[in-house]
Structures are given as structure tokens and as C-alpha cells.
Amino acid sequence: MEAKRRSTRIYDVAERAGVSVGTVSHVLNHPARVTPATRERVLQAIEELGFVRNANASTLAAGHSRNVGLVAIDLGNSMFVDIANGAQSAARPAGLDLLLAGSEDDYETQASKVAFFDEARVSGLILAPMQDSAEQIERFRKHRRPVVVVNYDHKDPGICSVIVDNELAGQLAAEHLLSLGRRRLLFVGGDNPAIQPVHFRWLGVERALRRSGVQAQVEMQNTPDLEPGSGIAVAEQILGLPAEERPDGVIAVTDGLAAGVIEGLTAAGVRVPVDIAVMGCDHNTSAWTGRLPLTTVAMQGREVGETAMQLLLEELDQGPDHEHRRVVLEPHLLVRASTVGWNG
Amino acid sequence: MEAKRRSTRIYDVAERAGVSVGTVSHVLNHPARVTPATRERVLQAIEELGFVRNANASTLAAGHSRNVGLVAIDLGNSMFVDIANGAQSAARPAGLDLLLAGSEDDYETQASKVAFFDEARVSGLILAPMQDSAEQIERFRKHRRPVVVVNYDHKDPGICSVIVDNELAGQLAAEHLLSLGRRRLLFVGGDNPAIQPVHFRWLGVERALRRSGVQAQVEMQNTPDLEPGSGIAVAEQILGLPAEERPDGVIAVTDGLAAGVIEGLTAAGVRVPVDIAVMGCDHNTSAWTGRLPLTTVAMQGREVGETAMQLLLEELDQGPDHEHRRVVLEPHLLVRASTVGWNG
DNA sequence: TTGAAAGCGGTACCAT
């Protein structure tokens, strides 16, 4: 028969230290309000007993939690890992902890994760969705806890958000190629309006062309997904064209696609970047194995996460009279060998 | 002056449905014990009020949580993402949720994450450490909650663990190359005993050589890290050798390294796999951009996660008389173009 | 089947 031994509580500590529970609670939460001497005794009792405070009880009694949740729809994407790391590091100094939930998920699972954090009564939520999630967000906010939307431009001025300027990313990419004298551009990834980054990057490319004042053209090639395999397929299409009809500059909407394009082209003897310059557009660190260093546009995941957490802390701090902000971070161009120079 | 409005509680639901809180709790936790009619009324009240149960209070009162924590030292590594996904999917049917904490971490941060889950009173913990973590584990287990160690062979028979047979992985890799007639092998990654997978894979390679019965040799090349960049450096060293002294088969201890080696070799005109066959050893999905499909040894991250969660559930179920198990999963060879055939 | 009430482990206010 097992004695159902409960774990040591604050009462046990109090008893052992010869003080009241209130005092123990104080040394845990407001050490300054306690005499160094008693504090020492309590600390020692805690140590001897191996006491670990129950965060559930603490959250319940205090009425607020020291955690914030992050729901990202795809943890396999390095952008989200960067965001998580950024948010984490911004949370720590404020005494908060970041909890990640789920991965490999669809919209429904995302909903269940949001609900999960809702039940856990986290202080706030950072959400990196792939589509409009207004309903999920509203449900969560009804409990008067802040939400910051990240990496998705959701248009609701009543919510803080942090995004990277995807249109600018596309523009920077196109301007880079134009500045290198490329005049026949191909945009790989397509204008699937359901995938925001893709859509906006394409708009940026168009804008760059319009503003450039040079005679240049850009075509768009849709792909079924954004993985290397599709890039290889596009490369094969390019190879099917007579040399004079081929693009001289390719902007792939993700680094993964770009990798595939380069793979496909170089395997067939096309020289990158001499014959065709190829660049990516998201600085997906974990997706680049580095045959040819890839020119890309860095999307600042870490900064996104840090900024999001700062907005969250701000809102937590200011309460109801907080003014929601929409922060737009600027991506920046990373020029490497896949568009300039020739190393092979 | 803000009315400090608290969120709707089970009491509110009870009142609205005209029942007692006990009954509401029952429809939440044991729906069968309640008349369909009352259940319906309660459910409706919940709906109308937008009630969301407070998981902290629930955990506190029930004495057990419906979450299990996963601490992985590097979320940027696809192996860990696979493990998380596997664990997640095994947890759901059991009514549990998986919480991930932290990333980009060192040993100390790992400790704080473990402590964090300890405070949260999760039902169990899955830990994917990079080094011996006996002390952290002990602290957690003192609270009588199960821990499963994953992806690290920690030798403690008192704890469940799931690992992939790294020695077998090395052996499979070497046997593959030997079967292709390669006789001058190079193992890239080195025998850093602090990094378990590297160490054991090397042992497996040696074993394969010993057992093969053919005249073959293998050398070992240490690298400062396991990233593509180091692979490129190794490629350059190889290129510095006279052709007849070069290896004809390379086993890189990670796919990232392998990618770098291939990059470096092919850029200099070496034909892979004709001149030199190159393979990786961890099936790091997110790190392969696919110039040349890479032969590798798949390390079954998803299965590791699923198995770990199953062991955890088992221990949760069986309580103190649970017998700890050490599950060793078998990796398997994935033969692709970087070792056989010739596509360019 | 449903209701009443005693906790679960802390927190924080109010006294002392």
C-alpha cells in the first residue's frame, strides 16, 4: 500500500524554519520585505526540504501567470525557431517564461493550442499564424489577455503585431538583380494570395521594376510548394528554353526554392551566377547547406520575436489604455556568391 | 476606475444552468455520470458564458496535470523537431498535451527549463540532453514524476530511455560504401567523445571494417563543428591530396557536413559519386536542399518521440512498479544518388 | 443523479 505522499509545501517549509507561511511566501516573492536573518533560515529550510513551489497554485492565488505562450504553425521552419529564440530572450529579463506549443500543425490544431494556453491562463500569447485567425484571437482576448500577432499581416488595428516588410523584401531582391544589369527576371513561387509572404514579395518585385526606370521584364512561375524539389522542376523548365529566352536573374520566394533552382541549373552546366543569377528570399538558416553561398533577403526572425515580446510586455504593463501598435521591420539584403562573382 | 472583472468561473456556469458546481465539474470530467438533459443545460450555459476552465485550478485540485514537458537542447535541429512531433502525436490520444520549452540553450538553461516544468507539475518529462544530466533528472524525479531520456545514452537503468543505435548507424554507412567497392574511406566529424552520436557512429564504422573481411581502410578527420562549412574545409583538404591518396568514400557524421563536403568537391570538378561517394548520417530533413539527393542513415526522430511518450504513459499508468526500459531503435539506410549512379 | 463542502498549495491583505 503506497502512502500517497504529497510533495513538500510551503507549510512544511514554514514549520521547519519556524515562521509563518506568509513569511515564506514573502521570501519567495518579495525577498526585500524580510529580514536577512529569517530569509536565510527560510532559504535553508527550502534547500533542506527540496521544496519546489507549485506554479499552478501560485498562478491561481496570484491571479496571474508568469508564462507567455507561443503558437507557431510550423516549428520546422527556421524563421519560427528564430522568432521563438528572440521572444524567449526578451521574456527572461522580465521574469517571464516562454512556452511553445505544438508543431507540424494545421489551422484546427492551432486553435486547440490557443485554447490550451487560454486554459493555462498564460499572461499573453504570441501567435504566428498562416492565415487569418481573428476568431481564435478574439476568443483568447475575451479573457483580457494580450495577443501579439507575428509574421502575418492581419489588418486589425486592435491588436499589436510585428511583421517584416515582405513587399520591401521583394523590392530589395529585384533591385539587387537590376543593379547587376539583369533584365530578364523570373520570380519563382507564384502569386498565391493565400500565402502572404509570397504575395507581397511579388508585389515588391513589381514595384521595383516600375520604379527602376530601366527596360526590364519579370515573369512569374508558380510552384506547388516552396521546397527545393519545386525549384529543381523550375530549373528544368528554364533549361527547356532556348538560351536567349532564359531569364538572367531568378528570385525564388524562399531559400529552399532557390537551392533547388541552383541545383537544377548547375547540374546541367549552367553557370550561376554568370549565366543566371539566383537568389532566395528568407534567410532560412537551417535550410541552406551551402554549395554556393546564397544571396538572400534576411527576414529578421529573432528581431521579430524580441519585438513581439516587448509589445506584449508593454501591453501587460499599461493595461487597458495601451495603444496597439503595428511594427514593421525592415528586411535587409545579404549579398553572396549566387548573384555576384564567380567561384567555380 | 477599472472594475477588476474576473473571468467566468464554474460557479457562474452552475448558477446559470441551475445546478451545483459539482455537477458542472462532472460534465467536464465525467460526462457519463450526468443525465443527458442536465448535461445539455450545462453545456449550453458554458457556451453562452464563454466559459474556459482554469487549468491551474484544475491541476491543483486534481493533484495531477494533463501536460508533459519536453526539453530539447536545440530546437533548430530537425531531429528534435521530429521527436517533438512524434511525442505530440502519441500524447494526444491519451488526453495529454505536450509543452516545449526553450531552445538555443546551454546546459544551464536546460536546468532552468527542467525546473520550470517541475514547478508546473507536469505529469512527466521528456528530456533530450546533450550531455549527462543525472543531477537535473534526479531533482525532477524526486517529485515522483517520470522522466524519459531521449537521444542520449545515459546508462542509468533506473530511467526509461529511447535512443537510436548510433553504432549501428555508423556500421550501416560503412557497410554500404564497402558494398559498393569503396576501400579508402574517410570518416568526417571526428571522434569527439563528448558528442555521443559522433563517437558511437565512429565505433560502428570501425566495427564494419573489422567484420567486412575485405582489405579496406578508414581514416578519421576531425572538424571543429558539424556544419556545412566544416565539410567544405574537409573537401579542400581532400583536394590537396594527390588523386591516388584521396578517399573513394566519405561518411560525414551529419548531413550538414556531408552537404559541405559535396559542395566543396563538386565545385572543384570531382564527380560525386563516381570519383568519391559521399554520404551523411542523420537524415536532417530541414538541412538538405537537394543538389544531389544524399545517401544517409535515417535516425527516426518521429519514432523516438512516439516511443518516448509511450514509455511515459506506461510509467504514468503503472506507477511505482513500472519497470524501466531502454529502447534502442534501429536506424536504416537511405540510398540515394550521392553514393550510387551518376546523374550529372 | 445531484448537492454540499472540504481541501489542493499559495498569495496578499490586515493586524500585530
Next chain:
DNA sequence: ATGGTACCGCTTTCAA
């Protein structure tokens, strides 16, 4: 500076 003590919101006997 410390102690006493109502809760926090829910679960779970135990009775009715």
C-alpha cells in the same frame, strides 16, 4: 518585519 487568514477556481468524496 512577521503572523493570521480569507480566498483563487476546481475536483472529489460523502450524503441526500
